Amino acid sequence: MAKDSLSITDNRTGKSYELPVSESTIRAMDLRQIKVADDDFGLMTYDPAFMNTASCRSAITFIDGDKGILRYRGYPIEQLAEKCSFLEVAYLLCEGELPNRAQLEAWEVKVRFHTYVHTNITKFLEGYRYDAHPMGMLLGAVGALSTFYPDAKHIDDKANRYLQRIRLIAKMPTIAAFAFRHSRGLPFVFPRNDLSYIGNFVNMTFEIGGKLEPNAVLQRALEILFILHADHEQNCSTSAVRSVGSSQVDPYSALAGGVAALYGPLHGGANEEVLRMLRAVGSKARIPEFIRQVKEGKAKLMGFGHRVYKNYDPRAKIIKRMADEVFEVTRPSELLPIALELERIALEDEYFVSRKLYPNVDFYSGLIYQAIGFPVEMFPVLFAIPRTSGWLAQWQEMRGDPEQKIARPRQLYLGAGQRGYVEIGKRDEPAPVGR
Ligand code: ACO
Numbered sequence: 001m002a003k004d005s006l007s008i009t010d011n012r013t014g015k016s017y018e019l020p021v022s023e024s025t026i027r028a029m030d031l032r033q034i035k036v037a038d039d040d041f042g043l044m045t046y047d048p049a050f051m052n053t054a055s056c057r058s059a060i061t062f063i064d065g066d067k068g069i070l071r072y073r074g075y076p077i078e079q080l081a082e083k084c085s086f087l088e089v090a091y092l093l094c095e096g097e098l099p100n101r102a103q104l105e106a107w108e109v110k111v112r113f114h115t116y117v118h119t120n121i122t123k124f125l126e127g128y129r130y131d132a133h134p135m136g137m138l139l140g141a142v143g144a145l146s147t148f149y150p151d152a153k154h155i156d157d158k159a160n161r162y163l164q165r166i167r168l169i170a171k172m173p174t175i176a177a178f179a180f181r182h183s184r185g186l187p188f189v190f191p192r193n194d195l196s197y198i199g200n201f202v203n204m205t206f207e208i209g210g211k212l213e214p215n216a217v218l219q220r221a222l223e224i225l226f227i228l229h230a231d232h233e234q235n236c237s238t239s240a241v242r243s244v245g246s247s248q249v250d251p252y253s254a255l256a257g258g259v260a261a262l263y264g265p266l267h268g269g270a271n272e273e274v275l276r277m278l279r280a281v282g283s284k285a286r287i288p289e290f291i292r293q294v295k296e297g298k299a300k301l302m303g304f305g306h307r308v309y310k311n312y313d314p315r316a317k318i319i320k321r322m323a324d325e326v327f328e329v330t331r332p333s334e335l336l337p338i339a340l341e342l343e344r345i346a347l348e349d350e351y352f353v354s355r356k357l358y359p360n361v362d363f364y365s366g367l368i369y370q371a372i373g374f375p376v377e378m379f380p381v382l383f384a385i386p387r388t389s390g391w392l393a394q395w396q397e398m399r400g401d402p403e404q405k406i407a408r409p410r411q412l413y414l415g416a417g418q419r420g421y422v423e424i425g426k427r428d429e430p431a432p433v434g435r
Helices: 028-032 077-083 085-094 099-113 119-126 134-148 159-184 197-206 215-228 236-245 253-261 270-281 286-296 315-327 336-348 348-355 361-370 376-397
Strands: 006-012 015-020 061-062 069-072
Touching: 015 028, 015 215, 069 085, 069 315, 077 215, 077 315, 085 099, 085 119, 085 159, 085 215, 085 361, 085 376, 099 134, 099 159, 099 197, 119 134, 119 159, 119 197, 134 159, 134 253, 134 376, 159 253, 159 376, 197 215, 215 236, 215 315, 215 361, 215 376, 236 376, 253 376, 270 336, 270 361, 270 376, 286 336, 315 361, 336 348, 336 361
Parallel strands: none
Antiparallel strands: 006 015, 061 069
16 A cells, blocks of 8 residues: 655665655655764755755645646635735735635724834935935835834734734835835825825825826736735745744844845846846847847846746736736837737747746736836835735744744855964965956
């Protein structure tokens, strides 16, 4: 009869071992018993970039990368994007279930109550250079929040954790909008609690002279983008939040780690890079030349490829459909035809097909953000606002997981063996750089 176990023979010693298999996984620590001698450390796994290592057990987000499936707490992303508000999804991620009407109203009221930031935060945001990248500003500001809420270090207090969750979800749009206004040299517009979460963010960002004509289609598009970006299981920034948070630091400091990871061009900075790439390509006529460069390894097709999705990213499908509605109410994007043609060619090209490279969430999202009026520098910030709810859900889950300890990977040491200290005057001259 089949057994849920793995038999291993160590050919170095001839010994055999039987390791339990659970959820298609073996425990790396079970390998430690495999030794060549009693004083041997034991067998380890080597897995740079965690290509095949589960770092946690999670009940938040499910992805099947081969089938192109994404679900939050079991609900398909397509249904959530169609039916929910962003705050409803944030509640689902953080609290585990979709809220009933009373729960949602209470959640919205609490978030609204915490949208203001301390006046000193406005002062230090003003201290950034006029051309500071808004994501850099957000990164600094989120970390700084821990100094404004020192009570957040009481991470074992459930009510306290809840308060910090609300604060973070409520304040991220305010800081994001202030970062944008700073980069434009515009005065800050303070939160308006008569508006929805999205409406208030758009108002704080774009209101001029006390006026802003809200556009329902664009606001809904932004809300859907927020829903699609809310969580994505153990991606780079979420792993950073879990890893930093595993030291038991407060959630603001842990999330600052997440914002930093998201800033990078291979992660949340990718949609910014997509727009730069589309601008650099410039016209449909230049696409074949660009594709040739990508295939020669001289360029990257930004917005394509994903560590997990080896099929069309389900979020990209929703965004692509949404783009049509958005461009009906805004000026048509001159970059959209280039993006569509790039996608068409790439999906037929052997290089991309054989590597299972499909458009990811970032391929079309930048075009929509741009149509709404956001400059490219704001794109990663627009990712960080909704991802805050996912980070918080994951941080909370990590805190409650009795199996989690401080994150501390092993290494394979390849450096020098022990050697004696050499006095400074007796060391060889270092070789000049470049030799
Ligand atoms: N353009 C061209 N070639 C690519 C691309 C791309 N966008 N992505 C991967 N490849 C190639 C690699 O060169 C490699 O080819 P090789 O086997 O000949 O060496 C092969 O496809 C496999 O790629 P890996 O780098 O091993 O895939 P990995 O899972 O490590 O990387 C990543 C995933 C970082 C997303 C990568 O596809 C990439 O850099 N994409 C562009 C950046 C991007 O769009 N990032 C957003 C991701 S979604 C998000 O964070 C929200």
